[in-house]
Amino acid sequence: MIMIDTPESASPVASSPSLDTVDVVIVGAGFAGLYALYKMRQCGFSTRVFEAGEDVGGTWYWNRYPGCRCDVESIHYSYQFDEGLQQDWVWTERYATQPEILAYIQHVADRFDLRKDIDFNTRVTAATWQDQEACWLVETGSGNKVRARFCIMASGPLSMPNKPEFPGLGTYKGDTYHPGLWPHEGVDFTGKRVAIIGTGSSAIQAIPLIAEQAAHLTVFQRTANYAIPAANRPLEPGELDAVKTDYPALRAKGKLYPTTIPADPAGPSALEVSEEERERIFDEWWQTKGLMFQATFADLMYNDDANALVSDFVRRKIQSIVDDPDIAAILAPKNSFGCKRMCVDTDYYKTFNRDNVTLVDVSEVSIDRIARDGIVIGDTTYEADAIIFATGYDAMTGALTKMDIRGKNGLSLRDKWHEGPASYLGLAIHGFPNMFIINGPGSPSALVSMVTGAEHHVDWIADCMTHLQDTCSHSIEAGKPAEDAWVVHNREVGAASLRSACDSWYLGANIPGKPRVFMPYLGGFVAYDEKCKQVVHDGYEGFEIA
Ligand code: NAP
Numbered sequence: 001m002i003m004i005d006t007p008e009s010a011s012p013v014a015s016s017p018s019l020d021t022v023d024v025v026i027v028g029a030g031f032a033g034l035y036a037l038y039k040m041r042q043c044g045f046s047t048r049v050f051e052a053g054e055d056v057g058g059t060w061y062w063n064r065y066p067g068c069r070c071d072v073e074s075i076h077y078s079y080q081f082d083e084g085l086q087q088d089w090v091w092t093e094r095y096a097t098q099p100e101i102l103a104y105i106q107h108v109a110d111r112f113d114l115r116k117d118i119d120f121n122t123r124v125t126a127a128t129w130q131d132q133e134a135c136w137l138v139e140t141g142s143g144n145k146v147r148a149r150f151c152i153m154a155s156g157p158l159s160m161p162n163k164p165e166f167p168g169l170g171t172y173k174g175d176t177y178h179p180g181l182w183p184h185e186g187v188d189f190t191g192k193r194v195a196i197i198g199t200g201s202s203a204i205q206a207i208p209l210i211a212e213q214a215a216h217l218t219v220f221q222r223t224a225n226y227a228i229p230a231a232n233r234p235l236e237p238g239e240l241d242a243v244k245t246d247y248p249a250l251r252a253k254g255k256l257y258p259t260t261i262p263a264d265p266a267g268p269s270a271l272e273v274s275e276e277e278r279e280r281i282f283d284e285w286w287q288t289k290g291l292m293f294q295a296t297f298a299d300l301m302y303n304d305d306a307n308a309l310v311s312d313f314v315r316r317k318i319q320s321i322v323d324d325p326d327i328a329a330i331l332a333p334k335n336s337f338g339c340k341r342m343c344v345d346t347d348y349y350k351t352f353n354r355d356n357v358t359l360v361d362v363s364e365v366s367i368d369r370i371a372r373d374g375i376v377i378g379d380t381t382y383e384a385d386a387i388i389f390a391t392g393y394d395a396m397t398g399a400l401t402k403m404d405i406r407g408k409n410g411l412s413l414r415d416k417w418h419e420g421p422a423s424y425l426g427l428a429i430h431g432f433p434n435m436f437i438i439n440g441p442g443s444p445s446a447l448v449s450m451v452t453g454a455e456h457h458v459d460w461i462a463d464c465m466t467h468l469q470d471t472c473s474h475s476i477e478a479g480k481p482a483e484d485a486w487v488v489h490n491r492e493v494g495a496a497s498l499r500s501a502c503d504s505w506y507l508g509a510n511i512p513g514k515p516r517v518f519m520p521y522l523g524g525f526v527a528y529d530e531k532c533k534q535v536v537h538d539g540y541e542g543f544e545i546a
Contacts, residue, residue, distance in 0.1 A: 022046045024465075025138045025148035027124045027403075029114075030058015031105065032438040032454035033154035035081060038112050039462045040152075048148070049114075050140055052123040056109045058156050060101045064182040065388075066213075067205035068098035071230065071291045071344040075243050076261050076449045078104065080251040085111065087244055095232045095290070095344075126404040127151055129433060134474040134546070136434065150465060151435045153400060154454070157445050157520075160398030162391050162511060168369035168376075175386040179206065180393065189214040193383055195375055197367070198390035199225050204343045206390065208351045218358045218382050220367065220375065223503075224333040226314050227345040228293040229286065251452075258524030260448040263292040270297040270306040282313045290344050294337075301338050301498045311337040321349040330361045339502035341446070358382075395505040396441040396519040397421050407432035408477075420508070420517030422487045424478035424542055425532060427457060433477035433546070436461045441519040442490055446506075448525050456525075460532050467536075468545065475546045482542025494518030 426443025
């Protein structure tokens with residue numbers, strides 16, 4: 001337990017001895033927050049976690065829509081910090097379903113007795129840095145206040161649902177849903193006319209299953225997405241056991257790859273193989289690799305010509321699956337391959353061959369309004385008993401700026417990030433001492449297995465806090481020059497990749513008014529990890545330690 005040295009002061013914190021004081025407050029009890037709690041305990045820090053949901057799980061607690069599963073393989077999308085845990089847990093499918101992932105997270109909470117330090121049904125609304133006391137005053141929706149020397153934001157990069165304000169929504173008489181706020185009891189669409197707005201990862205997973213159940217499904221597509229067959233399957237007998245014979249080696253290998261997932265490209269360039277060979281390789285990877293199809297050749301995201309080849313391959317695949325050429329043409333993506341976050345699917349394109357599915361192209365004409373009976377475009381009303389707004393998230397920054405976070409001299413994070421998020425390593429922010437973000441903007445985050453990314457961050461943060469303790473230091477803060485340089489570096493590596501070539505949530509382009517900055521770090525995990533280690537090796541280079 002670290003004792004906060006509280007000087008005599010007339011500040012509200014100092015004059016409120018009844019306030020609870022802990023070493024660390026963690027916001028969020030998903031994958032990141034739970035490991036942070038485990039690690040803080042191990043380091044001897046008293047810790048309190050605040051979680052808005054009524055149980056652990058984060059994303060996997062809220063997202064319960066039909067078809068919800070992870071598109072990173074289970075053996076990689078899981079914790080590696082405890083060998084006993086990774087030996088004991090049995091994944092049943094190549095890509096785990098939401099219920100299985102949630103059961104895993106709940107098992108972790110039970111196994112390490114984590115729930116006792118978590119306040120559920122508690123949303124953090126504000127965190128204010130107390131300069132004199134060198135601590136954070138954290139406030140919750142119920143008005144409770146806690147002070148903490150450190151604040152760890154594990155609030156998730158894709159946790160703040162985006163719900164566009166369609167005119168007339170209030171007049172709609174049917175039911176409305178968002179994948180990230182799905183009813184826990186599930187939804188039975190049998191006999192119902194369902195409309196779904198959006199064709200991102202969430203919708204692409206949900207559409208085939210809802211189409212099987214509903215009387216009719218109308219899909220409103222603004223931008224066609226690239227969806228790769230998930231190639232999901234049950235894990236073969238002995239397959240998981242083989243992984244477990246040397247799981248740490250597999251984990252270590254993953255850290256040598258930009259995405260933390262071991263997958264060697266078939267070659268350096270799609271342009272350097274014959275047309276027949278390229279087609280054969282694309283086809284093999286298309287059938288078997290799921291999301292990693294994007295890594296078939298190393299230059300797909302960096303060379304326009306290579307990207308055009310893979311884009312064309314996927315468009316031809318769509319044409320071969322979808323019976324109606326006009327519908328296939330609407331579903332064929334116009335953007336560069338991979339500039340929006342890739343989706344994986346099970347029977348998505350095939351679903352548009354069903355008689356009870358209608359595709360509405362809203363790329364040129366947008367939805368005018370929502371009326372009592374459904375969705376209105378021009379003179380046409382698409383009647384629906386239920387509308388699913390699969391319209392995504394205010395990604396990377398939304399959960400953070402939703403809170404009223406104020407650093408030194410009352411500086412608000414919302415104001416600081418008005419022109420786009422600035423951070424050092426995606427971990428710390430100048431002006432916000434002793435606050436760390438997990439999978440924050442400026443870190444690899446959504447471009448790696450986010451569980452691995454979270455563990456990496458938590459380990460770095462724990463080492464940093466231990467260093468402060470060992471050196472009797474009060475606080476650590478990202479220095480302005482280092483933060484500025486990291487922002488510039490992020491923009492440079494982002495600009496070099498075709499991932500930044502179109503509107504996407506990576507850039508904040510899905511939220512009206514949000515500044516366009518490529519938010520995840522695109523330099524790859526290996527370079528990022530090296531930088532994090534070098535910073536520590538050089539005495540927390542770029543940070544200011546008080
Ligand atoms: P998303 O990728 O942002 O997709 C949102 C969809 O809604 C887009 O098709 C978007 O069109 C559309 N949309 C938004 N506003 C609209 C409007 N006013 N009118 C018409 N269409 C509108 O969101 P998501 O599908 O929830 O996925 C977000 C991320 O979460 C994913 O990229 C992934 O990182 C993660 N995720 C992962 C999994 C998985 O592991 N399998 C599953 C779900 C989500 P535009 O493209 O034109 O903006």
